[in-house]
Amino acid sequence: MVRWFESLVDIFAQPGEGMPPRGVWRFYWHYLRQVRGILLWACVLGFFGALVEVALFEFLGRLIDLAGNTPPADFFRAHGRELAWMAFVALVARPVLFVLHDLLVNQSLVPGLTARIRWQQHHYVVRQSLSFFQNDYAGRIANRIMQTGAALRQSAVQVVDAIWHVLIYTGSALVLFAEADPWLMLPLALWLVGYVALLAYFVPRTKQRSWLASQARSRFMGRVVDGYTNIATLKLFPHDGREDAYVAEAVADNAAKVRAMTRLTTAMDFSITALNGVLIASTCGLALWLWSRSAITLGAVALSTGLVIRINNMSGWIMWVVNGIFEDIGTVQDGMETVAKPRAVQDHADAQPLQVTRGEVRFEDIHFHYGKQGGVIAGLDLVVGPGEKIGLVGPSGAGKSTLVNVLLRLYDLEGGRILIDGQDIAAVTQESLRGRIGVVTQDTSLLHRSIRDNLLYGRPDASDAQLQAAVRSARADGFIPDLVDGEGRTGYDATVGERGVKLSGGQRQRIAIARVLLKDAPILVLDEATSALDSEVEAAIQDSLDTLMRGKTVIAIAHRLSTIARMDRLVVMDQGRIVETGTHAELVARDGLYARLWARQTGGFVGAA
Incomplete structure (x- = not known):
């Protein structure tokens, strides 16, 4: 049975490829609607569980009245059926309701919904553009995905549980008090007004401070993971004090934000405790006074006293639950800022797989600036014929790697287009493009x-x-x-x-x-492919690279010009434009930019024509 409950939530179900909505409540519904049936059943079971809890207090008051009005010798004979019903509710109905509720929450929602949210958010985020990951800490992104799944599920489940306890306990108590004597409703009604006022004051402030604390926690996590990821750099540059200060700043900020949040929780706890004390004293005192005037029975005194003590315990729990719910909402809101972002590079709705039959690559009047002022690539035209092998040459910042990045569609062009065998790469699927x-x-x-x-x-x-x-x-x-x-x-x-x-x-x-x-793949890009190899190893694998390039369209970038000197054609770039093109011998004879670059180098293992 436990496994059946665990199978109710399919962790890897997909809601679609669209971006999660930006609004907090729409963001919640985006994930909760996928398990709305389970949440509804948990809500129903919670409703009946709360009714049973209240019924037990009513039984207690009735039991006292029955015992006071019935001779002991006749008690079981006169009230056997009612006592049996009470026993059934306490021994069978209540455990079954709570066990079913716990199975839905603990076996279905806690592991299943949390894992599903994390999986779906990862599935969306991992397909973000390269710039998305370049603009944030990898550790902070991962931390937000982990936190958001747990916080969203926890706050949703707590809302389901808290709603019925608040509505059923307070509503039933008011009804039962009214049946005994309408005056008994007064302390509880006044308490309810004060309780709602406290919630209205503290909860929004807790939500805001929780969101700030979550942001600070993510920042702290990002800095720590950044250091661990680049531990070799930290070891090579002995600035332990500087690194400690960098992380300590995030630790201190996180601690300050958490302290600001816990100040509110302390004030809230004191306020609710004081309000509950007034409720217990006033309800018990009023009940005893009404009993002393024969307005209510002793059972009504026991019922009202028991219920307000239970409400006292429950109200503290509810306040903490509501506080926790809004802390979780703050965490979800923080995570939403990362997860619910549009993808900068997306496939068109009618995108088709790329078909490479010849391997021609054509750049037509392309423009790209990384969002900066000024040109990185501006108005570039280039045709790489099927099976042609070209080398891209030029000083650092000339735009060589940028040309490769836009060919791979890691970024979308700002103008112009790139065609592979006549197919605009913006109109094909990214997966098929990079797969070829x-x-x-x-x-x-x-x-x-x-x-x-x-x-x-x-x-x-x-x-x-x-x-x-x-x-x-x-x-x-x-x-x-x-x-x-x-x-x-x-x-x-x-x-x-x-x-x-x-x-x-x-x-x-x-x-x-x-x-x-x-x-x-039929098209090959070599971006400084042998730069990490020493000359001996580079010479050893040159034949393998020649085999790799055979029959393929090749675009190779190298600062070590000897590695590309025997390409079919060399394309010299400077400031995002093509300034020279030709074979190695032609460009050396032309005595232009390429010749100056070549003159600075001693050559290498590749024989120049």
Whole structure:
């Protein structure tokens, strides 16, 4: 039965590809509507559970009256059926209602809904544009996703539970008090007004301060994770005091925001405790006075006293629950600021998969500035023929890597278009576009997974023979068998550490080259692909790169000009424009920018024509 309740929420259900709504309540409903049936049943069970709780107090008052009005010898005979019904409610109905409610909450909603929200938010966020992740801490983004799922689920469940306890207890108490004597309603009615006033005062302030505390907590988490992610830099630059101060600032800010929030909770707790004391004293005193005047029975005194003590205990709990609900709402609001953002780069509704038959790449009057003033690329035209191999050359900041980024559609153009075999890349799916382009970059970071997992990212269905062939071609077979990770896994099963930090730069680069060899895409981009390799290793894998490039359209970037000197054509860029084009020999003879760049370098392993 427990497993059945656990299966009610499908963790990996998808609500659609659209952006989660921005408004707090619409953001809640976006996720809660997916489990509205379970929430409704939890609400119904909570309703009847609260009724049973109140009924027990009514039974207590009635029991006292029955005992006072019936001779002991006749008590069970006269009231046996009523006593049996009381026993059934206490022994069977109440446990069943509460167990079913707990199963729905603890087995279905707590693990299932929390996990579903986190999965759906991750599914949306991981498809954000590159700029989204460049503008925030990775740790803060992850922290907000983790917090938002738990806070949203917890506040929703608490609302379901709290509503019925407030409505049923106070409503039933007022009805029962009115039946005994209308005057008994007065203290509870006045208390209810004061209680609502306290809620109205404290809750909005708690929500605001909770939101500020959540922001400060996320900032603290982001700074800590940033330091851990770049621990090598922290070790290389001995500024422990400076780094401590940087993190301490976030710790202090978080503590200050939390203190501001807890001041409110302390004041709220004192206020509700004082108000409850007035309720108990006034209700008990009034009940005893009415009993002394024979206006109510002794059972009514027991009922009213028991109920107000229960309401006293419950009101403190409700206040903390409501306070917690709005703390959670503040956390959800903080998370929403990160999660509910439109994707800067999106597929069109009618986007089709890219079909690469020849491999022609055409840049037509493209403009892109990274949102800055001034031009990075402005009005560039370039045609790379099918199977042609071009080298992009130019000083730093000329726009070479930017050209590659817009080809991969990591950013959308601000003007112009890019065509692959006549298909505008803005009109095809991003997945198919990047699936047909193999890329080896200068800064290769690997996933914190095994060597095998990293290689198979190139082609998940590759056979062991294909994987081994790619590794040999990339000259990575010499070091992989000797790898051992901290848990004793070796070779292809060894993990590489975060961003591949357990490997040298050259080893990471060879894994990246093997991965692209395995991918075998028709268009190839080499962005400083051999920059992390020493000359001996670079020479060893040059034949493999030649094999990799055979029959493909290739765009290669290199500051070390000797590595691209024998490309079919060299394209020289400066300030986002093409200033020269031709073969290596032609450009050297022209004595322009390329010739000046070449003159500064001594050449390398590639023979220049």
